[in-house]
Amino acid sequence: MVESTVPEADASSSAVRLRGVTKTYDSGVMALGPLDLDVKRGEFVSLLGPSGCGKSTALRIIAGLAAPSIGTVELAHHDTERRGSHRIGFVFQEPTLMPWATVRDNVRLPLKLARAPVADAEMRIGAALDQVGLAEFARAYPRELSGGMKMRVSLARALVTDPDILLMDEPFAALDEITRFRLNNDLLSLWRDLHKTVIFVTHSVFESVYLSERVIVMTARPGRIGAEFRITSTEPRGEEFRTSAEYAAFCREVSRALAPSYAGQAGA
Incomplete structure (x- = not known):
């Protein structure tokens, strides 16, 4: 079933914690926030929302590639004995x-x-x-x-x-559907095998529901959390899930929650 509310994670189990994070540019445009977000260690979370809602900005702030205007970002400590290990890997668009x-x-x-x-x-x-x-x-x-x-x-x-944490900013958006499906399957297999924490940015309801344990629907700018959905299914996911009534039901619920974010947007 779809759960539209997700309890706050215990700090000890969190890989990423954002508290009151906002981003305002020099032009005065407020792109993001305030945003409170917890991602548990080993969790696969998708940030879903319209263009310009701050999804990529949130990812860059988590990665340390941009600084929040206000708020705090906490990342779980990685094993310092792992030579050459980095806390974050980033896959760009x-x-x-x-x-x-x-x-x-x-x-x-x-x-x-x-x-x-x-x-x-x-x-x-x-x-x-x-x-x-x-x-x-x-x-x-x-x-x-x-x-x-x-x-x-x-x-x-x-x-x-x-x-420890893999950040992915719409990596498959420009690919054809067949290739995208194949890479979605391969990414899920890697996630299961490697036990990474994954935060995945996408415009696609279908991709977010297929990949994620949790889908976070963001509002139009300034981006905030509009809704959250826990996606439960029999693992491992594959084509049987992608063509199931259960998957279609998840997609409908997430689409309904996303619709207000597009309301009134030019060209949407």
């Missing part, structure tokens, strides 16, 4: 690959910046490419890859540092 570098060297970049030992870096790169199904394309260049494969490289680059 575009793969942003270096065209002159091979797949292997693109994945190597964050380890190179961190000055990871060569032997450790090689092991991590091989493991990350295996995880995304690109081991045989390690020597290929971006121009030789499909859109879906480029996004797999971007995902491998985010995973290679073994992050």
Whole structure:
């Protein structure tokens, strides 16, 4: 069933905690907040809402790529004994690959910046490419890859540092439907295997419901939490869930909650 209210998480179980977070730009435009958000360790959460509602801004604030105007951001401490580990991995809307570098060297970049030992870096790169199904394309260049494969490289680059939290900003939005479905399935498999905390930004009701344990529906700007839904299903999810009456019911409920966010928007 769909639960429209979700109890506040215990601080000890939280990977991410936002309290009273707002973002106001120099122009005076308030893009976000106030936003209170808890994401539990190992949870898969989607932020769903219209363009300009602050979803990507929230993700960038969590990543430390932007500072909140007001409010606090708390991240769970990672294991400091894990050499070269990073707290956060980020997958952007575009793969942003270096065209002159091979797949292997693109994945190597964050380890190179961190000055990871060569032997450790090689092991991590091989493991990350295996995880995304690109081991045989390690020597290929971006121009030789499909859109879906480029996004797999971007995902491998985010995973290679073994992050605790994986932030994903509409990574599959530009892909065709078949490729997007395949990558959704592969992402769920990785999440189950690696036990990462995932915060996923999307415009798609269908994608958010398929992927997530919890869908957070954001209001139009300034973005706040308009509704939350717990998505329960028999695991692991696959095509049987995607074509089920249960999935369709979830999508209807989330769509109803999302509708007011689009009301009155030009071109919506």
